[in-house]
Amino acid sequence: MGSIFDDVKGEFSKTNNAVVKLILLNLFVFVTVIVLYIIFTFGQYPVYYEWVMEQLRLPADFDAFLHRPWTLLTNFFVHQGPFHIFFNMLSLYWFGQVLEEYLGSRRLVALYLLGGLGGGLLFLALYNTLPYFQGELASTTLVGASGAIFAVILGAATLLPDHTFFVFLIGPVRLKYIAALCIIISMAQLVGPNAGGNVAHIAGAMVGFGFIKSLKKGHDWGTPIYAINDFFRKLFTGKPNVTIPQRARATTTSAARHFTSSSENSAILIPNQDEIDAILDKISKSGYESLTREEKQKLYKASQQ
Template sequence: MSSIFDDVRGEFSKTNNAVIKLILTNVIVFVAIIILYIVFTIAQYPHYYQWVMDQLSLPASFGAFLYKPWTLLTNFFVHQGPFHVFFNMLSLYWFGQVLEEYLGSRRLIAIFLLGGLAGGVLFLTMYNLVPYFQPELANTSLIGASGAVFAVILGAATLLPEHTFFVFLIGPVRLKYIAALCIIITMAQLVGPNAGGNLAHLAGAMVGFGFIKSLQNGYDWGKPIYTIGEFFQKIFTSKPRIQVPQRARATTSTTARHFSQKSENASVIIPNQDEIDAILDKISKSGYESLTREEKQKLYKASQQ
């Protein structure tokens, strides 16, 4: 058991593995909820378990939400039932790896969080303003990472629509078709028993699409998330101050500026059309996974032009 804890702690100490950290966070919360359910059920205090769930799930009523605003964030880290968490985390693993490989960990986290928050906002808005949903207002709440995961799916499909996944019993399927099927299923269930969850799916999908399109036009929706993350990182991380002699500091500064200028000049090289065509041909023949890191970066630079 201690080795499992060591492995988990090791994963959280690593950098550039946001997919694993998000999955572990959701799984840890899920396991904790199962333990609470078992303990309170055996102790014959099921109302305590329900109280815990009420503090984590997002209520449909805006009045109830005002008394626990934190649920706008906590709801998409909470799952009930093994299949609920399994399929969400499996989708996050598949599609999240594509985004993390191409855009980095912090942008993946930003898309996930913004998708989950947007899902909660649309859920609250529709249930409080649209008459169709209001009969269920008092008895409905939202949990699950589906909205956040849909943001990741649509983000990956918008970034790399021709990227293929191998689907069991079907074969290779392009990301754009997987995303289209997800949207169709969501739209078909907007008036079903899980209408609230599907509203969150739709909001997450819009965030994933908009995030990538905005990024390709030069604006990053994730900036507020990065700022908040850096703020908390400064609070919980302390770096020892290293005394550097004045002469050495000046030399280091000059060298660093020279290196930075060279790096910036190198980073703005845009691949030509022949290079892009060759990369696209390689994707169509061998799949996105066959690309080198340099080829992935070239493709991303081309998509921003």
């Protein structure tokens, strides 16, 4: 058990591994909820467990939300059931790695949080304005990271639409088709028992798409989140926040020559044709996954010229 805690501690001490940290955080909350459920069930105090869950789930009723505003954040770190968290974390691992490779950990975390918040806000808005949802207002709550995950999926698909994943029994499938299928399935289930969850999916997808499109134009939606993170880091460490310049993640248009932020302020030069030919030769011999991070960034940069 000690080695597990050491491994987890080691992961959180690393940089540029936001995917792993987000997965571990979700797993920690999931295990904690399970332990509390077992304790309160065996102790015959289920009302205490229900009280805990009320502090974590986002209520559809706006008046109830005003009494528990923090649930707008906590709801997308809570999962009920092993399959719920398994598929969400598997998706985060697959698609999050793509985004982290090109945009870095800070932007991945920002997109995850914005997607979850966007899902919760649209959930609240629709349930409190559309007559269709009024009958379920008092009994409906929102939990799960699906809105945040959809933001990551659509973000990856918008950034690299032709990037392929190997799907079991199907073969290589482009990201844009996976994202399109996810949206179609969620839209088809907007009327049904999990309408609220699918509302969050659609909202997260819109956030993911808008985040990347805006970033390509030189506007970073994650700036407020970076500022909050830096504030708390300075508050708890008491030291100045020294940042190490990292390689820029991608080039997009002539108007926005490279993605930058306060902690990512150096750029990879535009690759010449010889470099691109060498990278393409490497792909033909060893596959796309054999490329280094810098080679992937150069290839993406060239594709945007």
